[in-house]
Amino acid sequence: MRKVKLSSIALAVAAPLAAAIVSxxxxxxxxxxxxxxxxxxxxxxxxxxxxxxQLMQVFxxxxxxxxxxxxIAITFRxxxxxxxxxxxxxxxxxxxxxxxxxxxLPPVLHILVIMIIAMTIGGLWASIAGYLKVKRGVSxxxxxxxxxxxxxxxxxxxxxxxxxxxxxxxxxMSTKALPASGQFPNLMPLLNKIGVKNQPGGGVYGMLLVxxxxxxxxxxxxxxxxxxxxxxxxxxxxxAARVSGVNSKRMTFVALALSGAxxxxxxxxxxxxxxxxxxxxFRTGIGFSAIAVALLGRNxxxxxxxxxxxxxxxxxxxxxxxxxxxxxxxxxxxxGSILLSSVIAxxxxxxxxxxxxxxxxAKVVNA
Amino acid sequence: MKTKAMRVLRYVAILxxxxxxxRLITGASDLTSIGTASAALLLSVPIAMAGLGGMFSxxxxxxxxxxxxxxxxxxxxxxxxxxxxGPWLGLLAAIFFGATGALLHAVATITFGVDHVVSGVAIxxxxxxxxxxxxxxxxxxxxxxxxxxxxxxxxxxxxxxxILSGGNFFGWKSPDLLASIANKHWFxxxxxxxxxxxxxxxxxxxxxxxxxxxxxxxxxxxKTPFGLRLRSAGEAPIAAESLGVNVYSMKYVGVLxxxxxxxxxxxxxxxxxxxxxxxxxxxxxxxxxxAALIFGNYRPGGILLGAGLxxxxxxxxxxxxASIHALILLVVTxxxxxxxxxxxxxxxxxAGLTFIFAVLSLWYFLAVDQLPGQLVxxxxxxxxxxxxxxxxxxxxxxxxxxxxxxxxxxx
Numbered sequence: 001m002r003k004v005k006l007s008s009i010a011l012a013v014a015a016p017l018a019a020a021i022v023s024x025x026x027x028x029x030x031x032x033x034x035x036x037x038x039x040x041x042x043x044x045x046x047x048x049x050x051x052x053x054q055l056m057q058v059f060x061x062x063x064x065x066x067x068x069x070x071x072i073a074i075t076f077r078x079x080x081x082x083x084x085x086x087x088x089x090x091x092x093x094x095x096x097x098x099x100x101x102x103x104x105l106p107p108v109l110h111i112l113v114i115m116i117i118a119m120t121i122g123g124l125w126a127s128i129a130g131y132l133k134v135k136r137g138v139s140x141x142x143x144x145x146x147x148x149x150x151x152x153x154x155x156x157x158x159x160x161x162x163x164x165x166x167x168x169x170x171x172x173m174s175t176k177a178l179p180a181s182g183q184f185p186n187l188m189p190l191l192n193k194i195g196v197k198n199q200p201g202g203g204v205y206g207m208l209l210v211x212x213x214x215x216x217x218x219x220x221x222x223x224x225x226x227x228x229x230x231x232x233x234x235x236x237x238x239x240a241a242r243v244s245g246v247n248s249k250r251m252t253f254v255a256l257a258l259s260g261a262x263x264x265x266x267x268x269x270x271x272x273x274x275x276x277x278x279x280x281x282f283r284t285g286i287g288f289s290a291i292a293v294a295l296l297g298r299n300x301x302x303x304x305x306x307x308x309x310x311x312x313x314x315x316x317x318x319x320x321x322x323x324x325x326x327x328x329x330x331x332x333x334x335x336g337s338i339l340l341s342s343v344i345a346x347x348x349x350x351x352x353x354x355x356x357x358x359x360x361x362a363k364v365v366n367a
Numbered sequence: 368m369k370t371k372a373m374r375v376l377r378y379v380a381i382l383x384x385x386x387x388x389x390r391l392i393t394g395a396s397d398l399t400s401i402g403t404a405s406a407a408l409l410l411s412v413p414i415a416m417a418g419l420g421g422m423f424s425x426x427x428x429x430x431x432x433x434x435x436x437x438x439x440x441x442x443x444x445x446x447x448x449x450x451x452x453g454p455w456l457g458l459l460a461a462i463f464f465g466a467t468g469a470l471l472h473a474v475a476t477i478t479f480g481v482d483h484v485v486s487g488v489a490i491x492x493x494x495x496x497x498x499x500x501x502x503x504x505x506x507x508x509x510x511x512x513x514x515x516x517x518x519x520x521x522x523x524x525x526x527x528x529x530i531l532s533g534g535n536f537f538g539w540k541s542p543d544l545l546a547s548i549a550n551k552h553w554f555x556x557x558x559x560x561x562x563x564x565x566x567x568x569x570x571x572x573x574x575x576x577x578x579x580x581x582x583x584x585x586x587x588x589x590k591t592p593f594g595l596r597l598r599s600a601g602e603a604p605i606a607a608e609s610l611g612v613n614v615y616s617m618k619y620v621g622v623l624x625x626x627x628x629x630x631x632x633x634x635x636x637x638x639x640x641x642x643x644x645x646x647x648x649x650x651x652x653x654x655x656x657x658a659a660l661i662f663g664n665y666r667p668g669g670i671l672l673g674a675g676l677x678x679x680x681x682x683x684x685x686x687x688x689a690s691i692h693a694l695i696l697l698v699v700t701x702x703x704x705x706x707x708x709x710x711x712x713x714x715x716x717x718a719g720l721t722f723i724f725a726v727l728s729l730w731y732f733l734a735v736d737q738l739p740g741q742l743v744x745x746x747x748x749x750x751x752x753x754x755x756x757x758x759x760x761x762x763x764x765x766x767x768x769x770x771x772x773x774x775x776x777x778x
Binding site: 030033034081083132136137138139141142143145146147149150153154156157160161288289291292295325327329330332333335336337339340343344347348351 | 432471475479480481482484485486488489490491492493495496497499500503504507651654657658661739741742744745748749751752755756757762
């Protein structure tokens with residue numbers, strides 16, 4: 001028994017380790033291709049990225065990734081795939097920023113209302129895909145991709161024609177700024193208490209706390225509630241789930257809507273903590289990177305947190321590569337190779353485990 | 368088979384007739400102009416190639432979301448090699464790069480059994496990042512104009528159908544029959560002629576190759592032993608294996624063909640539709656190709672129809688946004704048809720809802736002179752969603768599509 005346990009730990013470590021080695025090799029080849037030394041590149045990235053000013057940036061980059069990855073993981077667990085997080089978070093952010101600036105409420109309440117608006121919009125937008133899937137049999141992969149494109153067009157249309165704040169004469173179209181009660185304070189005061197000094201370039205988004213809470217809720221709901229069980233049952237064996245009384249159509253719809261609601265929050269860290277409005281510079285691509293984060297983290301609350309931080313770190317620290325004349329886009333290659341080699345490595349380990357199990361079984365049966 | 372072709376032809380004729388009526392009412396002359404038809408063809412080809420590629424892969428049982436990434440690789444290679452060594456080599460490079468992306472997908476999904484959608488998404492992310500990285504390197508070495516744009520590619524050459532659409536053949540200048548009819552402004556007849564003129568005039572040689580590939584695919588998939596084996600790998604891999612078909616190699620070939628075709632579509636974008644590679648040139652066309660594939664029920668003819676539809680919506684949106692405004696009338700016409708169908712089936716509530724939607728559309732058509740640009744760009748995607756929601760219940764995908772296959776039945 002003991003031996004099996006040891007080897008299973010070794011197997012659990014083997015996959016990420018192998019993936020890391022393969023992706024380091026691929027990234028090194030990419031850097032070598034531009035006639036530069038990979039060692040210099042990694043050293044520069046590490047020195048730059050591990051400085052505390054950059055570490056804060058890493059957390060700020062990782063926060064939306066993590067929330068969006070949670071949203072995607074909800075659908076993955078139900079055997080679905082919400083590629084539409086990008087559109088859902090974009091629409092959630094623009095509606096939340098616009099309506100949130102229209103009123104003032106007591107500080108905490110105001111932020112809560114803004115979050116509810118973002119969740120409602122994101123959830124409604126994802127429900128379109130849910131409806132089409134359940135009622136019309138349209139694959140959610142295709143419909144959410146189309147809805148992404150629609151959300152992009154719709155948000156720029158709304159911003160340019162209705163939501164733009166005409167009182168400021170700026171080239172960067174923007175919604176009206178949120179009142180102070182709707183701005184999420186950053187975590188600097190808290191960090192100062194544990195001895196972190198203020199750094200140039202702002203602090204850590206307060207939404208980090210929300211992301212952490214969401215992670216805990218995700219873990220609890222998926223693993224410890226009846227709803228979570230039915231969700232996973234629908235995902236792992238839809239027929240068995242239906243036979244045992246799970247309304248799988250309802251679960252499909254709810255999973256997509258819930259995923260959209262969480263995705264709606266993923267656009268808020270920058271809006272509430274930094275720009276305090278939705279403008280044309282709103283970051284694109286969060287929803288797509290988050291797919292990679294969710295896959296890398298194996299749809300597991302802790303795993304996704306680690307991979308969100310890893311992605312954030314690569315993104316922030318690669319900016320230093322410009323200094324030694326390497327294209328900072330190297331980080332995309334690193335992220336991509338980590339992603340592909342890790343999904344392959346996990347699959348190999350899973351197959352190896354199956355072979356081991358059947359061997360064990362054969363031993364028992366033959367004995 | 369013949370009656371089916373006649374039916375499609377009849378539908379197309381009805382559609383052209385409705386378009387002519389709408390053109391007459393609204394005066395949106397671009398709706399059936401030569402320019403729109405030829406732009407629609409130009410924009411349909413990459414989508415059709417992506418869809419056709421997806422067909423080879425999914426008929427072999429491998430879902431290919433990575434088409435977008437393979438198109439991106441193709442477009443980049445087309446611009447990179449094409450600007451240096453001429454358009455034809457650029458096109459070959461595009462095909463090769465697309466197939467390289469597909470090889471990655473094949474290794475991950477077939478050899479290692481990774482979930483098909485997961486691997487496809489990973490390839491999309493990697494392809495976009497890789498070409499951005501490579502472009503920056505080329506820009507830094509001074510060969511490129513910008514970090515997101517390749518130098519120009521020389522034109523690949525084009526010609527027209529003799530007699531029908533003019534053109535030069537060995538010094539002989541052919542008459543341009545269709546264009547002269549199109550200029551007569553006869554209702555419906557001139558509309559049909561100008562659409563045909565757009566589809567047969569000034570065709571790039573690559574467009575011709577792409578068009579030939581469609582009947583060729585029909586032949587390969589349904590009339591050759593290879594096609595039968597490919598389909599058997601996607602319908603019942605275990606049964607196929609027991610009859611001596613090498614399912615792994617069938618799947619590999621299917622995925623590689625799909626990458627090659629997607630790469631061709633990407634290269635077409637860079638070399639023919641534009642004359643250089645530009646970042647975001649593919650802009651979701653791989654996904655629309657996938658939608659065309661599903662809409663076309665995994666058949667070449669249906670894919671062509673779907674690609675044509677999206678190409679048409681895209682062309683109108685690029686050329687003349689006033690025509691998109693006129694298209695609202697087409698939507699109203701379709702809705703009225705749906706209401707008629709629902710009433711005949713005694714679905715009165717649904718008919719009522721559709722009626723409200725039709726009235727709203729009509730009101731919007733009358734109230735607004737021109738649609739804002741941001742909404743116009745959404746047309747192809749809305750079309751996709753609407754068409755899919757109307758058609759997807761009659762679709763049948765290959766039985767083992769997306770199921771990881773492992774020899775010996777072990778999962």
